[in-house]
Amino acid sequence: MVKPPKRVGGVTAPDLHPNTGNTSLRVPGESRASAEFSADLPGASERQASVQVNEIPAPHSRIEAALRSITWPADQVHLLQRLDPDSGLFTSPDGKLYAHVENEGHLLIEIHHDGRYQIPFNFAPHLPGPFLIKTERQPVWTFERPNWLTHPSEGDSPDGAAESASAEHPIYLATDAAALLSPRLQTPDGIRYDKHRKTYVDTAEGTVMVRKNADGEYQQTFAAAREASALLFEQIPRTRLWRRKTEPTDTVPERSHQEKRKASTDTPQPMAGPSKRVHQEEGTDVTQALTESLLSAHSDAINLSFGLWRNWGHRVRPQLGQHIEIDGQYYRVMEQDLSTKPQLVYLQHPLFSPALYDAFEYMLRDSPSLQPKWAVYKNDQWTVLDSSAPFEMPITQYISRTFKYLSDRSVNSLARAMFNQANRSEIIIAPGLAVMNLVFRYWGNRGQRRAPRRELADPLLMLRPLSATEETLAIPSSLGEGLMRLDFDPGRFSRYWNEYATAPTAANLRRLFSQVLKDDGYVMIPTTSTLTENELLFYREKIDHVFVLKLPPLIDGRLQRFQPERFEHSEIVLQTSGSEPKPLSAYSKDKKISYLLGGTQTDVLGQTTLFIFKDQ
Template sequence: MSPRRPIKTGAPTNTPETPSSLPDVGPPAIHRLPLNIAPHGEDRVSIDPLGTSVQSPSSRPVPLEIADLPVETHVTPVVVHAPIEHFFLPPNQLSRLPAPNALSGIRELGTQRHFVDLQEGGTVLLGIDAENHYRARLNSDFRPSGPRVERVEGTLTWRVKPAVEGASGNESRLSLKRLRNPDDDSAETAVAPKRASTSTGEEWSDPWKKWDASLQQPSAGGIEVDGIRFLVVPRGTDPHHPIVYIRNPEHWMYDFDYLERILGTDLMQQPRGAIRVPPANQWEVDPNLPFQHPLKQYIGVFFPQLSEISVNKVARHQFSLANNGDMATGVGLTRLRQTFNDWKRGNSTPHPALADPLLMLPALTNSGTGPGFSRTLELPALTAEGPLQRLDFDLTRQEWDSFKTTQSGVDLKRLMAGILIRQGYDVFTPTPSTTFPALVFRRENHPFVFFISLHRVRGRKIHQLLNSGPESDARLNAQVGYPALQEILQAHAENRLVWLKGGSQTHVSQPDSIFIVRDNESRLDSLANQ
């Protein structure tokens, strides 16, 4: 037996009654929070490496007493993990995954990265925990931190594994009871059993209950819910809007980047909607999350072939339009929620400019005017910086190689029609005409009709002849067909016709691209007299 080390004279000895010199730090955060906020609304803990700070009575550890429970009492362990939505892969990564295994449904990308499609939608990265159970995981996880998942029998899809009711095998007969500190008058004498069994889960379901701002900012305005004072996001252009949004008091103003970071790291920390409920007309917090994903992910889902640059610019522009500025407002958040819901359900929208990226595009200016002359349109550069001026769409290398072999007018129409259909538009059947290729399309429950002339651009300039005169209608009929002609004539008369240019662009300083821009200048002046 090794000799016992002697205790140095004056060395402190730790006993249950001796306050610890280390802060009372809870379990590690599951997700990284680069927002300088405490996980799940907990108070920040500062660590004094020199041990010079004086501990307040409230920060001392609370004595614990172990007590017996009746034999028939079941104690079920509670595992803290983020909702499954936190682990969904971005839509732009799904096309790169291999097909599911015919037996397991697992998409194997090499030997270390396995993915599964969930029955309720979404695809997650798969991991195995210490007990050999499958769990959803993040790329940054050392150990999988998501809920357990299992394959749905008879299918290639998976699902979140239901929680096991009750306990099996040996039953625990221990509980923890918190006692009062002698110098802490505010401590509870005991923890109620219901509270003890559900408080861990409430950190995920109701973290906003810890957003009480009355202690930190007693004079601040806001609303009161169940005796808790909450700060609210500025209401915006309509101060009497019925929905307000409470916010974490440690958050300040939400610009696009700040809100996007919150939605990408911890959905539960986003502002929550609240509304007055009759007959007492008291405020109640909506139990549903305003947003289930980062804002860019909504764009990527409903417009799946938009390039990453275009997705980012559309999301930022949409945020600014909804909020009438760079900072989030209650009215703006409601507009975004309504738009995303309209997309999901296929409803008509009261704000078309928020719902369609084509309507977000600014009208570019053509140079050169007058009958018999050509117009020139210079395409904006394809860069990640700057405002939204063009939309670009991703093609696979196989699609590009196939298109480059001919680049005929018919192939260009077929290529663009396929892209538009995959974005949810209804495209009038392209005609076999090979000259002046063009398409007419619209969206269900959408008031606008789009006319797009197609071009193969080398460099940055589009040159287009003006075609006015009595024969222009006949040419238009050959370009788009009679049904499409009637549609655009009616839309033009009702000021619902949107003029676009698009096609392929090759340029030495940027990748090859399929693009769409807006010019709002009809090259068929005779339509104005219809």
């Protein structure tokens, strides 16, 4: 009888098959340095020569492979047909249903008997697939990962193996997931937050989840482990970047070759000081204004020797498109008038061409690394601002963070309208991107910046007036061309809404709109003799424009229109933008007054919103 071979002690080499799946599903501790680490193990070659090991894929590897099998290929997303602009649901050419899942791509889903959407885990029929959860204000979904999906099973590794493995190497957040965090420029120390208020820091190698320990130090933590790791991080002085905190030499574990390479090449760049105030008047070239702002914020910007954008260049100038030359390489830039010798251009990624809104918003949400990069002409050479991206988040996220009471549908409609109006076309080019960048920078710091182009500085200024001659108007649909209306979701200001709902009078409706608009940053003008009891007069600081909102009763589905004659002769004095005070009649003469109609509306599904649209 042949005896079975004796087990050979030692370390088993990890699975080295290429992982092409989504990095956000990686098991903690699993890294690309595993192959190099195992190759350095003493005696590894001798063991391979004496014993042949046939590895069995780990359960979590099979799970990842199964998940990839129900994920629609990223390079074929254009074949999916969107069901609704706000649903985040798509149908494939063969009629299957897919959901746009945050950080995971488009996953196959099924409708549960109770109407909920569920991911079918047919590879594990004894385990239920997770249900989808709609992301607030975004046409994307999330799902709660069960423990068996997050951790290897107990039979595969000892309890706590994930924690001990991840303690040796930092766990870096996937690039697309890191793009959804709050910008590091919002805090003096560069701390970033997710929607659950968990904390993250940026290092030269990537973004790390951290938490403050009892000693006041920041140490690495991650969702898949019950305890924080032993790795500590500290802020690099005078920057918003962080680094591994060094320990005494005898306690620091040997780093992998990959980490050594990163440490030697990815030198953190110093951050600039506070931006200088931008004094931009109406009519000033937006590209020039943005260039001055960027140069003041990045006065010490230099070309990074190992910037990923360097792979975008060509040795020979291509015949199609516009290009600039950097160090003998030609880089395509977004369309603009280069004959004027601009100081700012947008370097274009070779795999993505910004054009229409849907593709651009999808890119910012799921693949932000494909967005263009700023390049400024300084000291007779082009300098790429590699340390900052033009867009920190999707356009809808800029809007929802600034105007917190808008409904999801209005956020999406406003984002599309802003994209199209920025360039006065559905196809965006470089000047249009510069306009949007200036608007978002103004929104983020109104005290330090002036509004760029007046019609994009505020959502109410973007409303498209109705073309009608009747004395009454029907409430417009949100599906019209351009931005026809804005809706405010009572669920986001429930206290104000409940106070109104207990006594829905005309006076309380006026009070409700006043509270909502005031919280969203508008300055309300006290009641004057010019106004009726159902009208509001207000403005936004630093925008030379006045709004008059009328809240007439709804009669047969229509609203009574304005009689602007009384405002054309009003001598109410206002001071809206730091200029000299002037009467309301002057705003009317200069066409710097908007007449708005508003009220409440309940749709067929029973959802109530506060609406505002432009009369004239």
